Amino acid sequence: MEQISKANQEALQRMLRADPVLVDVVPAAQAIPALGKNMILHAGPPIEWPRMCGPMQGAICGIAVFENWAPDLQTAEKMAAGGEFDFQPNHHFGAVGPMTGLTTLSQPVMVVENRAFGNRAYCTINEGLGKVMRFGGNDAEVLARLGWLRSTLGPAMGRALRELGGIPLKALAARGLTMGDEMHQRNVGCSGLTLRALAGALARTSDDREALAEALDFIGGNDQFFLNIAMAMGKAIMDPVRDIEYATVVTAMSRNGTDFGIRVSGTGDDWFVAPVEMPEGLYFPGFTAADANPDMGDSTIVETIGLGGFAMGASPAVAGFVGAGAASTAADFTRNMAEITIGENPEWTIPGMDYRGVPSGIDIRLVVKTGIAPTINTGIAHKEPGIGQVGAGVVRAPMACFESALVAFAERVGVA
Amino acid sequence: MEQISKANQEALQRMLRADPVLVDVVPAAQAIPALGKNMILHAGPPIEWPRMCGPMQGAICGIAVFENWAPDLQTAEKMAAGGEFDFQPNHHFGAVGPMTGLTTLSQPVMVVENRAFGNRAYCTINEGLGKVMRFGGNDAEVLARLGWLRSTLGPAMGRALRELGGIPLKALAARGLTMGDEMHQRNVGCSGLTLRALAGALARTSDDREALAEALDFIGGNDQFFLNIAMAMGKAIMDPVRDIEYATVVTAMSRNGTDFGIRVSGTGDDWFVAPVEMPEGLYFPGFTAADANPDMGDSTIVETIGLGGFAMGASPAVAGFVGAGAASTAADFTRNMAEITIGENPEWTIPGMDYRGVPSGIDIRLVVKTGIAPTINTGIAHKEPGIGQVGAGVVRAPMACFESALVAFAERVGVA
Numbered sequence: 146m147e148q149i150s151k152a153n154q155e156a157l158q159r160m161l162r163a164d165p166v167l168v169d170v171v172p173a174a175q176a177i178p179a180l181g182k183n184m185i186l187h188a189g190p191p192i193e194w195p196r197m198c199g200p201m202q203g204a205i206c207g208i209a210v211f212e213n214w215a216p217d218l219q220t221a222e223k224m225a226a227g228g229e230f231d232f233q234p235n236h237h238f239g240a241v242g243p244m245t246g247l248t249t250l251s252q253p254v255m256v257v258e259n260r261a262f263g264n265r266a267y268c269t270i271n272e273g274l275g276k277v278m279r280f281g282g283n284d285a286e287v288l289a290r291l292g293w294l295r296s297t298l299g300p301a302m303g304r305a306l307r308e309l310g311g312i313p314l315k316a317l318a319a320r321g322l323t324m325g326d327e328m329h330q331r332n333v334g335c336s337g338l339t340l341r342a343l344a345g346a347l348a349r350t351s352d353d354r355e356a357l358a359e360a361l362d363f364i365g366g367n368d369q370f371f372l373n374i375a376m377a378m379g380k381a382i383m384d385p386v387r388d389i390e391y392a393t394v395v396t397a398m399s400r401n402g403t404d405f406g407i408r409v410s411g412t413g414d415d416w417f418v419a420p421v422e423m424p425e426g427l428y429f430p431g432f433t434a435a436d437a438n439p440d441m442g443d444s445t446i447v448e449t450i451g452l453g454g455f456a457m458g459a460s461p462a463v464a465g466f467v468g469a470g471a472a473s474t475a476a477d478f479t480r481n482m483a484e485i486t487i488g489e490n491p492e493w494t495i496p497g498m499d500y501r502g503v504p505s506g507i508d509i510r511l512v513v514k515t516g517i518a519p520t521i522n523t524g525i526a527h528k529e530p531g532i533g534q535v536g537a538g539v540v541r542a543p544m545a546c547f548e549s550a551l552v553a554f555a556e557r558v559g560v561a
Numbered sequence: 562m563e564q565i566s567k568a569n570q571e572a573l574q575r576m577l578r579a580d581p582v583l584v585d586v587v588p589a590a591q592a593i594p595a596l597g598k599n600m601i602l603h604a605g606p607p608i609e610w611p612r613m614c615g616p617m618q619g620a621i622c623g624i625a626v627f628e629n630w631a632p633d634l635q636t637a638e639k640m641a642a643g644g645e646f647d648f649q650p651n652h653h654f655g656a657v658g659p660m661t662g663l664t665t666l667s668q669p670v671m672v673v674e675n676r677a678f679g680n681r682a683y684c685t686i687n688e689g690l691g692k693v694m695r696f697g698g699n700d701a702e703v704l705a706r707l708g709w710l711r712s713t714l715g716p717a718m719g720r721a722l723r724e725l726g727g728i729p730l731k732a733l734a735a736r737g738l739t740m741g742d743e744m745h746q747r748n749v750g751c752s753g754l755t756l757r758a759l760a761g762a763l764a765r766t767s768d769d770r771e772a773l774a775e776a777l778d779f780i781g782g783n784d785q786f787f788l789n790i791a792m793a794m795g796k797a798i799m800d801p802v803r804d805i806e807y808a809t810v811v812t813a814m815s816r817n818g819t820d821f822g823i824r825v826s827g828t829g830d831d832w833f834v835a836p837v838e839m840p841e842g843l844y845f846p847g848f849t850a851a852d853a854n855p856d857m858g859d860s861t862i863v864e865t866i867g868l869g870g871f872a873m874g875a876s877p878a879v880a881g882f883v884g885a886g887a888a889s890t891a892a893d894f895t896r897n898m899a900e901i902t903i904g905e906n907p908e909w910t911i912p913g914m915d916y917r918g919v920p921s922g923i924d925i926r927l928v929v930k931t932g933i934a935p936t937i938n939t940g941i942a943h944k945e946p947g948i949g950q951v952g953a954g955v956v957r958a959p960m961a962c963f964e965s966a967l968v969a970f971a972e973r974v975g976v977a
Contacts, residue, residue, distance in 0.1 A: 323749075323878040324741045324749060325739055325740050325741055325750075325912070333736070333750075333754075334741075334749075334750055334753070337750070337753025340753065340757055340760065340781070341752075341753055341756055342781065344756065344778070344780075345775070345778030346774075347777075348764065348773045348774035348777055349771070349774040351770075354765070357764045358764035358765040359761070361760035361761040361763075362760070364757075365756070365757035365758065365760050365761060464912075465916075472916065473913060473915045475913075496878040496881070496888045497888060497889060497891075497913055498889065499887055499889045
């Protein structure tokens with residue numbers, strides 16, 4: 146038990162010592178050399194085509210057309226069913242992706258370097274709201290936007306970030322918490338801070354005025370622009386926490402729309418999976434729970450670092466958006482999550498809770514003992530491919546993941 | 562009494578119906594044709610040179626050099642003492658200015674149009690933090706920055722705003738309240754939202770890439786950039802509330818560093834003044850209360866419209882900055898201000914207070930009856946000219962202003 150406490154303290158210290166900096170945007174194949182033709186990284190734990198949900202299948206058909214691996218969606222679907230694509234989780238390649246979370250070789254990825262440990266993590270650029278690939282969209286409009294991200298915004302952001310020498314994210318996220326962001330379903334503060342940091346450098350490194358104006362408008366028009374940065378930050382923070390012997394701290398939570406999976410520091414790279422749950426939330430006009438896809442995406446990495454549902458107290462405005470009850474009760478979620486975490490983050494504090502730090506380091510023992518599953522703030526995708534986001538809500542990580550992780554941990558340390 | 566209630570409801574309705582839009586930036590002499598050579602508009606109620614505080618005298622010497630009315634600060638001071646300048650309050654010309662608040666003919670002013678009533682209000686561009694004219698700074702660095710605002714940023718913002726057709730401020734301020742801004746001592750959210758709205762248009766209308774980059778960096782680097790916009794918005798909202806017979810609603814609160822003055826709807830353009838108070842607050846390292854100048858500036862127009870100290874509940878993070886006590890008690894200030902206001906603003910709500918509207922329409926009768934003076938969040942200037950900001954704090958409007966206003970009102974309506 147003392148070995149476990151010590152290991153968990155080491156895990157927490159690695160989280161708190163992290164120094165994540167957004168340093169670059171590069172093509173995914175440059176960031177991840179293993180990423181080859183017909184290879185598709187997706188959100189969540191491993192899954193094969195037949196078990197994938199509608200939006201993920203739809204997005205896969207779209208990305209195959211985007212990468213010129215298939216001439217049209219129908220052919221792409223046949224190729225996918227025929228085993229012509231190599232599906233792998235983002236998490237196995239230092240990457241994360243929101244919702245369907247597809248990463249393929251030509252897409253630009255943002256690079257977050259954890260300067261305290263030297264590791265890097267990657268995430269694609271947020272596409273904005275509406276009909277987008279991360280929610281299963283795959284039509285010409287969706288692919289055209291991905292093309293513009295690849296040809297214009299990605300290279301422009303890369304130039305600007307290299308000019309700046311990077312944007313330190315720890316302090317930026319700290320400010321975001323004072324601006325009502327929990328950095329999962331609400332990123333309006335951090336998105337503005339990011340534009341403020343980037344805009345001058347974007348102008349200095351752009352020759353094409355109209356392309357520059359489009360880039361500034363795109364970033365300025367997207368309240369969730371920072372989400373994908375927060376995710377890469379989360380991955381960069383948690384990767385050095387992996388593989389600490391005896392540590393029971395969760396290093397990743399992730400969903401592919403079919404399964405929810407977690408990884409735990411003391412149990413190596415194993416995934417502990419369970420069927421993913423349905424979010425409870427609020428639906429956009431014209432949609433109901435009957436339209437909803439089960440929970441999906443790697444974005445739960447932000448809860449893994451104490452943000453999202455864990456930082457609900459910083460974000461009374463998000464409580465209503467995700468249907469979590471009265472805004473004034475948002476802090477209850479944060480207090481609840483403190484029951485299953487091993488500490489607080491003294492640099493990420495919540496003013497409205499008198500600067501209490503966000504609860505950090507999910508301990509699978511505490512989750513199982515208390516019966517309190519991690520709270521996740523999430524977007525809700527339509528269950529059919531090609532439609533997009535239909536709402537936002539709150540979902541719990543399935544308790545079975547934590548139970549099976551604890552059993553495996555106990556076996557591993559010889560107390561089973 | 563029923564006449565008063567009816568008049569105050571009309572006052573409140575005019576406040577709530579306001580539709581303030583940031584539409585342009587133009588030289589002050591274009592916005593205010595009466596503004597001629599040697600004429601200096603200042604913050605607060607009328608005051609002559611001998612009674613002005615140190616920072617205001619310092620700023621006046623600086624602006625006279627800036628406008629080429631004097632070759633140096635010493636000459637400017639002699640001219641001022643010799644009666645060569647025409648000093649007038651900003652408020653008499655549709656303008657407002659922070660701290661010393663000087664407005665002269667060649668400075669660029671932001672133009673806020675209240676589209677519901679057709680009136681316009683003006684405020685100079687925020688100079689940033691540190692050594693700046695609004696806090697009494699007047700050296701070469703301060704004048705160079707004012708020159709750059711006049712030659713570069715002002716014209717660039719004007720072009721961008723005309724291209725955009727303006728930025729509607731009511732919705733922007735509403736978002737700011739969900740981002741921890743009270744829009745007096747905290748504007749980090751709204752400043753980001755403003756840059757997000759402007760950046761693309763700035764790029765589209767700029768030929769000089771380096772000047773554009775400087776403009777984007779300047780706006781992006783200034784957490785208080787929105788303050789001056791909020792002030793012009795406040796003036797644009799309150800001017801149509803003036804001169805409603807029988808209305809006891811405050812239409813302006815303002816300080817010149819010596820006197821605090823208020824104007825009331827039912828008593829025309831009269832100022833009711835009292836000696837200004839000292840803020841209680843927190844000082845930057847190296848400064849103490851002994852360095853502080855008494856309260857100063859037209860920025861109290863934001864409290865007049867329900868923001869600043871009245872919206873403290875939206876801004877737990879500002880409570881610590883201004884030394885107002887525990888962050889979790891910020892809402893108490895807002896509840897307190899509800900005691901002296903005639904209603905709430907249903908479009909400017911505070912998520913953490915379950916979307917209660919900000920207290921709006923200060924009633925001089927309620928102030929005198931309850932003994933509760935308006936709470937103001939304010940910056941603190943050094944009392945000597947040329948030094949700048951030394952802290953931030955909370956100050957109360959002097960009760961004597963409200964008492965004398967009530968006496969005058971009573972005489973006017975014949976109940977004295």
